[in-house]
Amino acid sequence: MADIAELTALIEPEVKALGFDLVRVKLFGSGDEHTLQIMAERPDTKQLVIEDCAAISRRLSDVLDEVDPIEEAYRLEVSSPGIDRPLTRLHDFMEWAGHEAKVSTTEIVAGRKSFRGSLRGVEGDDIQFHDNKAGDVAIPFALVGDAKLILTDALISASMPLSSDGADEFETEE
Structure with missing residues (x-):
């Protein structure tokens, strides 16, 4: 599995460049099923709308395809932290x-x-x-x-x- 600190260092500047705050990067799964979960939020509202998720996903897909930091096949999931959000910072x-x-x-x-x-x-x-x-x-x-x-x-x-x-x-x- 890829190192979360290295993934975060790669992902966070891209998320910030779009005007969002990174909440969490998590890579989980086993066998052939892996998910790279990115949680982000707007600094002013602490939420995301679907268009925000799509923009982050497009930008990260390009960067992750170029750098290829994860050896295993994985699914990219971008979401808001939700109401009962994780506290990570x-x-x-x-x-x-x-x-x-x-x-x-x-x-x-x-x-x-x-x-x-x-x-x-x-x-x-x-x-x-x-x-x-x-x-x-x-x-x-x-x-x-x-x-x-x-x-x-x-x-x-x-x-x-x-x-x-x-x-x-x-x-x-x-």
Whole structure:
């Protein structure tokens, strides 16, 4: 499998050149089925529309075909991080402070490796977190293995769609 850091170094400048922020690069699969997943967002809205995904996909397809950094055959998937998004960058934990999240660590922190509760922000390189069972915890960002927001009414309200025009319109056959 290809090195994620090298793929990210190749992909991120291309995504930024189109005016988007890279959220995550993930390569997964086995056998003959591999997927290169790219998550990106508009800096101002934290979302993407289908035309944005298509533009990123076209640009990355050209670069990836030219450089050919992945030996295996793979499918390129470009998407928005979605509402219950992964938290992959330190500033994500600050931007989404006040929302509920699940965080798993690669090493034991405050006697645990799995946390569920509220994001409280960031201090230095530590995520400030209120765990439902352990209380307030400082989690070193370097030890975060996986983190994502939990779908709640508050998160849905904070993640309203770019446009709801036509959302309640539909056509019927007569």
